Amino acid sequence: MVERPRGTRDFPPEELAKRRFLEERLRARAESYGYREVQTPMIEHLDLFVARSGPRILKETYWFKDRGGREICLRPELTLPTLRYFAAEMRSWPRPVRVYYQGPVWRYEEPQHGRYREFWQFGVELVGADSVEADAEVIALAHEATGELGAGPLELRVGHVGVVKALADAAGLDDDARRTVFPLLDKKDAKGLDEWLAGAGLGDDVSRLLRRVAGFRGGPEAFEALRPEFAGVEKASEALDRLSAVLDALARRGVEPLAVDMAVVRGLDYYTGVVFEIHSPNLGAESQCGGGGSYDLSDVFGMRPEGTVGFGLGFDRLAMLVPDSAVPADAGALDVLVAPIGDAPEVAALAALAERAIRHAGARVERDVMGRGPGKNLKYADARGARFAVLVGDKEAAEGRVTLRDLRSGAQELLSPASAATKVQSDLGCA
Ligand code: HAM
Numbered sequence: 001m002v003e004r005p006r007g008t009r010d011f012p013p014e015e016l017a018k019r020r021f022l023e024e025r026l027r028a029r030a031e032s033y034g035y036r037e038v039q040t041p042m043i044e045h046l047d048l049f050v051a052r053s054g055p056r057i058l059k060e061t062y063w064f065k066d067r068g069g070r071e072i073c074l075r076p077e078l079t080l081p082t083l084r085y086f087a088a089e090m091r092s093w094p095r096p097v098r099v100y101y102q103g104p105v106w107r108y109e110e111p112q113h114g115r116y117r118e119f120w121q122f123g124v125e126l127v128g129a130d131s132v133e134a135d136a137e138v139i140a141l142a143h144e145a146t147g148e149l150g151a152g153p154l155e156l157r158v159g160h161v162g163v164v165k166a167l168a169d170a171a172g173l174d175d176d177a178r179r180t181v182f183p184l185l186d187k188k189d190a191k192g193l194d195e196w197l198a199g200a201g202l203g204d205d206v207s208r209l210l211r212r213v214a215g216f217r218g219g220p221e222a223f224e225a226l227r228p229e230f231a232g233v234e235k236a237s238e239a240l241d242r243l244s245a246v247l248d249a250l251a252r253r254g255v256e257p258l259a260v261d262m263a264v265v266r267g268l269d270y271y272t273g274v275v276f277e278i279h280s281p282n283l284g285a286e287s288q289c290g291g292g293g294s295y296d297l298s299d300v301f302g303m304r305p306e307g308t309v310g311f312g313l314g315f316d317r318l319a320m321l322v323p324d325s326a327v328p329a330d331a332g333a334l335d336v337l338v339a340p341i342g343d344a345p346e347v348a349a350l351a352a353l354a355e356r357a358i359r360h361a362g363a364r365v366e367r368d369v370m371g372r373g374p375g376k377n378l379k380y381a382d383a384r385g386a387r388f389a390v391l392v393g394d395k396e397a398a399e400g401r402v403t404l405r406d407l408r409s410g411a412q413e414l415l416s417p418a419s420a421a422t423k424v425q426s427d428l429g430c431a
Contacts, residue, residue, distance in 0.1 A: 007109070007117025018327045019120075019319055022149055023102060026122045026313070029145040030100040033137065035124050038099045040081040046071040048080050051300050053269050062106045062117075074106035079270070079310060080297065082125050087301035095128030095306070102315065114286035114317050123292070123312035130307025132242065135274045135294055136249035142290055142311045143255050146278055150326035151318050154289065156255070157217070158247065158276045159264035161293070162239025163230065164213060170233050171206045185214050185263040209233065213262045220247045223260035239273075246274050270295040276311070280321055289317045334384040335363040335428055339377035341393035350417070351392040354402045357421040358390070362430030381407060388424055 004010060011019065027037065046063045063073035075081055078101050090097055102122040109115055124141065126134055143156050164185060168178050177200070184192045193214050197207050209230060216226060224244065230236045243260070250258065266275050275293030283289070292311025298304060336358050340351040351367065359365040366384070368377050374391055381389045391403040396414070404420045405412040406427075415423060424430075 005117070007111035007115075009116065009118070014324075015319075018322070018324060019315070021327050022319055022322060023122065023315070025149060026102070026145050026315075027100070029148070030122075030124055030141065033098070033141050035098040035100040035126075035141075038082065038085065038101055039103065040075070040078065040085050040101070042075060042104065043072050044075050044081055044084070046073040048084055048300075049073065049076060052080065052297065060108050062108055076107045077105055077312060078103065078121055078123055079125060079295070079312065080300070082310075083127075083297045083301060083308070086125075086127055087303055090127075091303070096134065097127040098124070099127075100124040112286065114283055114314075114320060116316060120315035121312045122315050123310060125308065125310035127308050128306050129309075130294070132245045132249050134307055134309050135242075135246045136253060136255075138292060138309045138311055139246070139250060139274075139276050140253045140255050142276070142278060142292065142313065143258075146290060146313065146318060149318055149322055151289070151321035152280065152282055155279045155281065156258040156276060157261040157264050157279065158243070158250070158258055158274065159260065159262045160239040160243040160274050161265055161271045162242070162273065163236050163262040164210075164265055166230075166233050166236035166239060167206055167209055167213070169235060171200075171202045171210075181210070182265045183267075185210070186265050186267075188214055188217075188263055190214055205232065216263070217259045217261045219257070220244075220251070220260060223247070243274060264291075266291060266293060270297055272296045273309075278313075280317070282321060283317060286317065289314050289321070333364070334366055334381070334386040335430075336365045336388045336390060336424060337377060337381035337384070337386045338365060338367040338390040338392070339372070339374060339381075340368065341374055341391060343371065344394060344397060346397035347392050347394065350397050350400065350402060351390070354390050354392065354417040354420055357417040358424050361421040361425040363421075363424050363428055378405075378407070387428065390420060 049057050049061060061073045061076050063071060066072050082099060082101060086097065100123065102120065104118055104120050106118050108117060111117060124138065126138055139158065146154055164182065173181065181196060184196060193211065197210065212226065212229060227240050230240060247260065264275050264277050271293045273294035277291040278289050279287040280289050281287070290311055290313035294307065294309040296305055296308065338351050338355045340347045355365055355367050378389055387407055389405045389407060391405060396402050399414065401414045401416050402420055403412050404415050404423060
């Protein structure tokens with residue numbers, strides 16, 4: 001038997017009902033902030049991603065040559081595709097442009113708990129405003145949208161990539177050194193950082209501040225107390241001022257609790273300003289359920305720089321955290337089974353009338369298509385959790401009425417198709 005590819009999943013109906021429910025909540029929250037949904041292709045030119053990140057990205061990307069020899073990939077994320085779309089077709093839209101998206105993305109990573117090769121992201125991008133309020137809005141939206149899903153405790157960490165970049169500049173670190181040291185900071189790997197610093201030959205001040213960044217995570221007050229230590233680092237103060245102003249704006253918006261963490265540097269290359277991540281203490285190693293911040297991709301698309309800020313949520317991880325009990329139980333269940341008895345044409349005609357009338361009254365209706373007898377049909381209706389069965393035999397056909405059986409109480413009535421539909425509608429309370 002052919003198995004599904006590693007790192008992919010099949011979803012049963014109950015799981016999908018849950019995912020749809022959660023997705024609708026995220027959509028509704030994004031729309032309540034004025035964001036509108038866009039959709040981009042699942043495949044893109046590989047160049048779109050290589051242009052910014054370089055060939056390093058190839059080993060994490062599913063890509064192939066199509067029959068025309070073009071290098072095509074399955075999108076590994078949705079910010080670059082959305083900005084590509086923006087550059088091509090949204091440039092004349094009134095600013096700021098607020099869009100959201102959701103859909104599958106693919107990354108060639110080593111699968112483990114909460115880490116897949118095919119997974120889903122829900123995200124937003126706000127284009128055209130380089131401002132404190134734009135940064136704060138996007139963080140507030142991510143915080144609110146994830147907080148109300150029922151995913152349990154979540155930790156919001158906010159930082160600014162400008163701080164570690166300023167330290168790296170002050171130390172004269174090249175790209176390779178940054179690629180080594182940033183992940184150590186991101187992981188708060190104090191031991192690894194010490195080992196690296198021992199051989200790096202940086203000045204005492206920079207080394208001390210890098211250690212401070214790696215070791216610090218605290219509330220806005222603790223952050224304000226720490227700030228003066230960075231006063232001597234050129235370019236850091238601008239980043240710290242912006243971060244401080246965004247923290248004030250977040251407080252005004254009631255976003256709490258949050259931790260300031262200047263070691264949040266994010267893996268992607270395009271971030272330039274305030275960045276944030278949302279983590280769950282209940283997810284194990286892959287605890288990050290979402291992240292984002294302000295970034296600049298203007299050079300990739302030959303545009304003038306204008307503020308861009310957004311986030312991507314790991315939809316699968318959030319869905320894992322939400323208990324099934326937080327989702328309406330009956331999504332996708334069956335209300336009524338219509339069970340004709342025998343194959344006389346009058347029986348089939350009456351069953352069809354009843355089926356349509358009850359379905360159009362708003363109920364979820366299945367009709368037996370296996371020619372089973374009433375006993376087996378009632379068993380099936382029970383197994384599917386149906387509330388009613390409609391039995392149509394020769395006796396019913398002769399009277400033009402159907403037997404409506406309430407499967408909970410066992411009571412049954414002989415009713416016209418229209419009356420059966422009205423009764424089902426009122427008992428189920430469907431629209
Ligand atoms: P990202 O951090 O690479 O950011 O991905 C966003 C989220 O996707 C992560 O926080 C994580 O929850 C989830 N995720 C990442 N890899 C996997 C995986 N292998 N399996 C399951 N979930 C995963 C971005 O993609 C940016 N485009 C976000 C953004 C939007 N920044 C600005 N705008």
